[in-house]
Amino acid sequence: MIVLSSPSGAGKTTLTRRLLADNADMVMSVSATTRLPRPGEVDGQDYYFIDKPRFSAMIDADDFLEHARVFDNYYGTPSGPVFDALEQGRDVLFDIDWQGAQQLTQAASDDLVKVFILPPSLRELEKRLRSRAQDSEEIIAKRMSKSEAEISHWAEYDYVIVNDDVEDALRKLQNVVDAERLKRRRQPWIAGFVKGLIDGA
Numbered sequence: 001m002i003v004l005s006s007p008s009g010a011g012k013t014t015l016t017r018r019l020l021a022d023n024a025d026m027v028m029s030v031s032a033t034t035r036l037p038r039p040g041e042v043d044g045q046d047y048y049f050i051d052k053p054r055f056s057a058m059i060d061a062d063d064f065l066e067h068a069r070v071f072d073n074y075y076g077t078p079s080g081p082v083f084d085a086l087e088q089g090r091d092v093l094f095d096i097d098w099q100g101a102q103q104l105t106q107a108a109s110d111d112l113v114k115v116f117i118l119p120p121s122l123r124e125l126e127k128r129l130r131s132r133a134q135d136s137e138e139i140i141a142k143r144m145s146k147s148e149a150e151i152s153h154w155a156e157y158d159y160v161i162v163n164d165d166v167e168d169a170l171r172k173l174q175n176v177v178d179a180e181r182l183k184r185r186r187q188p189w190i191a192g193f194v195k196g197l198i199d200g201a
């Protein structure tokens with residue numbers, strides 16, 4: 001499970017889309033949210049857009065792996081699709097905030113790789129939120145006012161990447177994924193391979 005967190009607008013969605021395009025065995029965890037869809041967002045693809053009573057019912061039914069209130073809306077990770085993907089041996093990518101990352105750490109720290117994405121500057125962060133052109137000035141101001149609080153959690157993550165140039169950030173993110181996949185404990189078959197090497201010698 002690979003978690004990406006950042007202040008709003010630093011580039012998580014951009015990086016996750018590119019990473020998914022390059023990694024056929026990786027799937028995105030699609031969150032549920034009470035936020036309204038932005039122009040162009042597709043239900044079931046970008047998010048499951050649901051109302052508050054439905055969100056509460058999902059909490060009561062224990063349907064979420066984690067959930068949190070972020071910028072006056074509720075967001076949560078439905079657990080079923082994540083468990084299915086992991087059982088199929090796939091990597092699962094999460095675009096969630098620090099609260100969700102903390103909850104996943106408590107649930108499954110050994111299987112979790114956490115990456116924090118930083119903007120090159122707060123001025124550039126604001127520019128990106130504006131250039132995305134999907135939120136009102138009021139929403140942009142609210143997200144900027146929360147950016148320092150989100151950034152304050154950077155040290156809780158395994159890796160930190162400054163997303164200045166997107167190609168450079170993507171290369172670093174792919175390096176993280178590749179290195180984590182090579183960890184000895186993530187290659188349980190390797191002991192048999194080594195035994196075969198030695199026995200065959």
Ligand SMILES: Nc1ncnc2c1ncn2[C@@H]1O[C@H](COP(=O)(O)OP(=O)(O)OP(=O)(O)O)[C@@H](O)[C@H]1O
Nearest residue numbers: 008009010011012013014128131132163164165166
């Ligand atoms: N390295 C970059 N250089 C310039 N612009 C970028 C870069 N990375 C992302 N952007 C742009 O910044 C804007 C915000 O990016 P994106 O939506 O990926 O951020 P996000 O972290 O997913 O935001 P949120 O948390 O609000 O969902 C988009 O318009 C995107 O195209």
Ligand SMILES: Nc1nc2c(ncn2[C@@H]2O[C@H](COP(=O)(O)O)[C@@H](O)[C@H]2O)c(=O)[nH]1
Nearest residue numbers: 031067068070075076077095096097099100
């Ligand atoms: N804890 C969770 N945070 C989530 C989840 N899905 C998204 N998010 C975070 O919310 C903010 C805002 O997202 P936006 O799409 O409205 O811009 C952002 O930081 C996301 O990472 C979730 O399931 N759980």
